[in-house]
Amino acid sequence: VTLEGGVAREIASAKPARGRPRSEEVRLRILDAAIAELEARGLKGVTIESIAERAGASKVTIYRWWPNKAALATDAFLAAVAPRIAFPHGASALDDLRQQMISLMHVLTGRWGAVIASLIAEGIHDDEVGEAMRTRWLGPRRAAGRKVVERGVASGEIRADVDPEVVLDALYGPIYLRVMLGHGPLDAAFAKRVWAAAVHGIAAPSKRTRARR
Amino acid sequence: VTLEGGVAREIASAKPARGRPRSEEVRLRILDAAIAELEARGLKGVTIESIAERAGASKVTIYRWWPNKAALATDAFLAAVAPRIAFPHGASALDDLRQQMISLMHVLTGRWGAVIASLIAEGIHDDEVGEAMRTRWLGPRRAAGRKVVERGVASGEIRADVDPEVVLDALYGPIYLRVMLGHGPLDAAFAKRVWAAAVHGIAAPSKRTRARR
Amino acid sequence: VTLEGGVAREIASAKPARGRPRSEEVRLRILDAAIAELEARGLKGVTIESIAERAGASKVTIYRWWPNKAALATDAFLAAVAPRIAFPHGASALDDLRQQMISLMHVLTGRWGAVIASLIAEGIHDDEVGEAMRTRWLGPRRAAGRKVVERGVASGEIRADVDPEVVLDALYGPIYLRVMLGHGPLDAAFAKRVWAAAVHGIAAPSKRTRARR
Amino acid sequence: VTLEGGVAREIASAKPARGRPRSEEVRLRILDAAIAELEARGLKGVTIESIAERAGASKVTIYRWWPNKAALATDAFLAAVAPRIAFPHGASALDDLRQQMISLMHVLTGRWGAVIASLIAEGIHDDEVGEAMRTRWLGPRRAAGRKVVERGVASGEIRADVDPEVVLDALYGPIYLRVMLGHGPLDAAFAKRVWAAAVHGIAAPSKRTRARR
DNA sequence: GATTAATCGAGACGGTACGTCATGTCTTAGC
DNA sequence: GCTAAGACATGACGTACCGTCTCGATTAATC
Numbered sequence: 001v002t003l004e005g006g007v008a009r010e011i012a013s014a015k016p017a018r019g020r021p022r023s024e025e026v027r028l029r030i031l032d033a034a035i036a037e038l039e040a041r042g043l044k045g046v047t048i049e050s051i052a053e054r055a056g057a058s059k060v061t062i063y064r065w066w067p068n069k070a071a072l073a074t075d076a077f078l079a080a081v082a083p084r085i086a087f088p089h090g091a092s093a094l095d096d097l098r099q100q101m102i103s104l105m106h107v108l109t110g111r112w113g114a115v116i117a118s119l120i121a122e123g124i125h126d127d128e129v130g131e132a133m134r135t136r137w138l139g140p141r142r143a144a145g146r147k148v149v150e151r152g153v154a155s156g157e158i159r160a161d162v163d164p165e166v167v168l169d170a171l172y173g174p175i176y177l178r179v180m181l182g183h184g185p186l187d188a189a190f191a192k193r194v195w196a197a198a199v200h201g202i203a204a205p206s207k208r209t210r211a212r213r
Numbered sequence: 214v215t216l217e218g219g220v221a222r223e224i225a226s227a228k229p230a231r232g233r234p235r236s237e238e239v240r241l242r243i244l245d246a247a248i249a250e251l252e253a254r255g256l257k258g259v260t261i262e263s264i265a266e267r268a269g270a271s272k273v274t275i276y277r278w279w280p281n282k283a284a285l286a287t288d289a290f291l292a293a294v295a296p297r298i299a300f301p302h303g304a305s306a307l308d309d310l311r312q313q314m315i316s317l318m319h320v321l322t323g324r325w326g327a328v329i330a331s332l333i334a335e336g337i338h339d340d341e342v343g344e345a346m347r348t349r350w351l352g353p354r355r356a357a358g359r360k361v362v363e364r365g366v367a368s369g370e371i372r373a374d375v376d377p378e379v380v381l382d383a384l385y386g387p388i389y390l391r392v393m394l395g396h397g398p399l400d401a402a403f404a405k406r407v408w409a410a411a412v413h414g415i416a417a418p419s420k421r422t423r424a425r426r
Numbered sequence: 427v428t429l430e431g432g433v434a435r436e437i438a439s440a441k442p443a444r445g446r447p448r449s450e451e452v453r454l455r456i457l458d459a460a461i462a463e464l465e466a467r468g469l470k471g472v473t474i475e476s477i478a479e480r481a482g483a484s485k486v487t488i489y490r491w492w493p494n495k496a497a498l499a500t501d502a503f504l505a506a507v508a509p510r511i512a513f514p515h516g517a518s519a520l521d522d523l524r525q526q527m528i529s530l531m532h533v534l535t536g537r538w539g540a541v542i543a544s545l546i547a548e549g550i551h552d553d554e555v556g557e558a559m560r561t562r563w564l565g566p567r568r569a570a571g572r573k574v575v576e577r578g579v580a581s582g583e584i585r586a587d588v589d590p591e592v593v594l595d596a597l598y599g600p601i602y603l604r605v606m607l608g609h610g611p612l613d614a615a616f617a618k619r620v621w622a623a624a625v626h627g628i629a630a631p632s633k634r635t636r637a638r639r
Numbered sequence: 640v641t642l643e644g645g646v647a648r649e650i651a652s653a654k655p656a657r658g659r660p661r662s663e664e665v666r667l668r669i670l671d672a673a674i675a676e677l678e679a680r681g682l683k684g685v686t687i688e689s690i691a692e693r694a695g696a697s698k699v700t701i702y703r704w705w706p707n708k709a710a711l712a713t714d715a716f717l718a719a720v721a722p723r724i725a726f727p728h729g730a731s732a733l734d735d736l737r738q739q740m741i742s743l744m745h746v747l748t749g750r751w752g753a754v755i756a757s758l759i760a761e762g763i764h765d766d767e768v769g770e771a772m773r774t775r776w777l778g779p780r781r782a783a784g785r786k787v788v789e790r791g792v793a794s795g796e797i798r799a800d801v802d803p804e805v806v807l808d809a810l811y812g813p814i815y816l817r818v819m820l821g822h823g824p825l826d827a828a829f830a831k832r833v834w835a836a837a838v839h840g841i842a843a844p845s846k847r848t849r850a851r852r
Numbered sequence: 853g854a855t856t857a858a859t860c861g862a863g864a865c866g867g868t869a870c871g872t873c874a875t876g877t878c879t880t881a882g883c
Numbered sequence: 884g885c886t887a888a889g890a891c892a893t894g895a896c897g898t899a900c901c902g903t904c905t906c907g908a909t910t911a912a913t914c
Binding site: 445 | 871880881
């Protein structure tokens with residue numbers, strides 16, 4: 001069950017495989033080249049031609065397996081990043097969430113931040129990319145996160161009346177926002193403050209604020 | 214005190230204005246054309262040539278005043294959108310914040326959402342665009358928002374120990390996130406939940422959770 | 427031994443011909459279009475874009491094979507004109523020369539005259555064009571002419587003490603001059619007079635003029 | 640009686656000259672700049688803008704007085720070259736002719752040769768330039784030359800049955816031809832041979848050749 | 853001395869063509 | 884039936900000059 005290869009044409013299992021089989025080696029060379037180019041120049045600066053040249057492959061070969069640059073970039077990105085992100089499972093659900101939030105921040109701060117942002121932006125116009133980012137990048141992380149939230153609700157750490165989705169948006173939203181807009185630092189201090197605000201809320205506690213439910 | 218014109222060459226106050234003066238009419242025609250094209254096709258689909266044609270201007274004239282498509286798009290976007298967003302000033306600071314959050318959401322949901330997202334993404338690679346988005350789009354809104362937060366702190370509605378910046382990130386981050394990724398709806402119900410989570414926090418109150426300060 | 431193709435990349439005999447081979451059909455379409463445009467508008471009025479459009483080819487394809495407009499024009503001109511000029515071989519060398527002179531005059535008077543003049547002028551600044559005109563246009567005609575002159579010398583029709591090159595310059599120079607400057611007619615009467623002057627000289631015969639050897 | 644200024648709008652003598660009079664200094668600066676640019680880059684490489692810049696004049700000023708680049712170039716060329724060519728008047732008409740031929744060759748060999756060629760070529764498409772070259776460059780020289788020829792006829796040096804125009808074409812044609820095509824040297828030896836061929840003819844004298852009158 | 857008319861500089865403007873780049877399709881030969 | 888190489892049409896890019904058009908500043912001759 002590979003995560004990658006999503007956009008690429010699925011190998012129809014039934015076919016008796018006539019002719020020369022697809023070269024796995026070429027496919028990997030292309031993905032590697034794409035990753036290298038993405039890191040070096042960002043989605044916008046990358047061209048299919050430069051990837052082809054670096055991979056020692058022909059453009060046609062690329063076009064046979066990926067419909068366009070964004071699809072290839074998505075595949076390359078996911079192949080490179082997906083393996084590096086794991087989900088911890090500790091005693092406290094809240095602690096697990098905090099841990100995840102911080103490790104995501106590290107990823108976004110690193111050299112993949114700009115690539116992710118580019119892909120997200122691309123996904124706005126290109127539905128296939130958007131779908132891929134939702135299904136293959138965000139989806140798995142969300143699913144795992146949701147489970148942690150539900151665990152926290154069960155254990156009484158997290159209020160029962162909040163939407164788990166909204167909890168995740170509240171934790172990750174501020175981080176993505178700063179990644180994309182760069183209007184403030186993305187450091188440990190920021191993480192701590194976001195965490196505090198999300199956990200305890202921003203309303204002054206004594207006053208029993210009833211800000212219109 | 215015009216908001217627009219930022220990227221465009223500032224009027225050198227001192228110079229005695231030699232030569233034919235810049236035509237304000239042409240400048241407006243170009244901005245209007247850019248706005249129309251952006252609305253119709255999004256940043257990616259727009260070309261300088263199409264803007265020039267629609268504006269009845271020449272490409273050279275555009276290149277004389279804007280270094281590239283993104284800079285022009287930024288100017289056009291700000292000229293079109295900036296006037297439409299006002300900051301309310303009511304009795305309750307929290308209510309004002311909620312109001313703003315909702316009106317921003319409306320803007321982002323409309324046809325400008327994709328344009329904003331594109332510009333934000335562009336700003337990641339293109340520093341001038343990024344700076345413009347920070348300075349001219351986010352900046353003024355942030356400044357006003359910060360004042361409201363401070364008002365809320367002073368009146369005792371908002372906790373004194375939260376960073377005003379983080380408050381704004383907590384409110385707007387989730388919305389921008391959904392605009393960019395589209396993983397969930399952006400409706401009144403969502404707004405209500407984000408608001409509730411941000412105001413009251415996600416931690417269960419009774420337990421006195423001390424999630425590592 | 428093709429006359430055309432000169433400026434175009436010579437066929438590398440050794441290479442095993444990888445990739446899609448050059449389309450001969452496109453090459454001919456471009457040359458035809460160039461010829462048509464040259465006839466209609468002259469070298470100066472022709473644009474690469476108009477040739478591309480008329481040929482149904484892309485500009486890139488043209489630029490791949492010809493470095494600039496002049497090179498293409500030279501090729502087109504030679505492809506169109508070269509086949510139409512033949513060298514007679516009669517009993518009298520002088521008669522052959524006269525015949526040639528007249529037929530050249532006809533060519534220069536026709537619609538190719540201006541094109542030739544343009545190319546000659548272009549060749550003054552552009553060495554490749556100049557070389558092409560010398561090697562591929564003038565050269566073959568000169569070589570043939572020289573032979574005729576030598577034949578005339580052998581047969582005793584032409585003085586042995588004149589440089590064959592100068593004989594040709596003396597015959598063709600006046601014609602080219604009138605083509606380029608247009609200061610006088612280019613008709614049969616003129617041809618006859620040029621011929622007479624060249625053959626018998628301008629000095630009065632009786633006087634035994636010894637105009638400083 | 641200035642030779643220059645031909646194409647430039649003639650000063651209508653009658654007008655009472657209201658307003659600021661044309662600045663002679665600017666006119667000269669423009670002509671000088673044009674000459675310098677022509678020498679440096681040839682007609683094709685010169686732009687009105689570069690002349691304007693070098694002259695410290697504005698494009699409008701140039702366009703006010705000359706309709707286009709070629710007209711200005713013609714004026715500049717004639718202003719620069721015309722004074723340098725004089726017509727000798729010696730004892731022998733043939734000697735005078737030979738002298739002229741050689742001095743013209745010197746001019747054409749120098750750095751003005753390419754400019755002349757360019758202007759001649761330009762004159763093929765642009766009637767005004769062609770006319771100017773005929774009227775102002777060739778014309779005066781021809782008129783003087785014709786007189787010398789007639790003098791030679793009267794003195795019995797030159798045959799009476801040749802057209803004076805053809806005599807001049809026969810002498811100058813070969814030289815212009817080599818200037819424009821560059822297929823052979825333009826040196827003293829060449830001049831001598833052209834002269835000999837023109838004067839004595841190319842036909843072998845003894846044979847009484849009657850090359851079809 | 854003020855007015856008037858033309859000239860000059862600077863530079864904005866619409867336009868045409870340039871020569872280049874990347875895209876995505878295609879055609880051939882080799883494996 | 885894949886692959887590498889490379890030709891091709893398309894469309895946009897950013898640039899160079901063109902020739903026209905305002906501007907403000909001069910510069911006389913006329914009022």
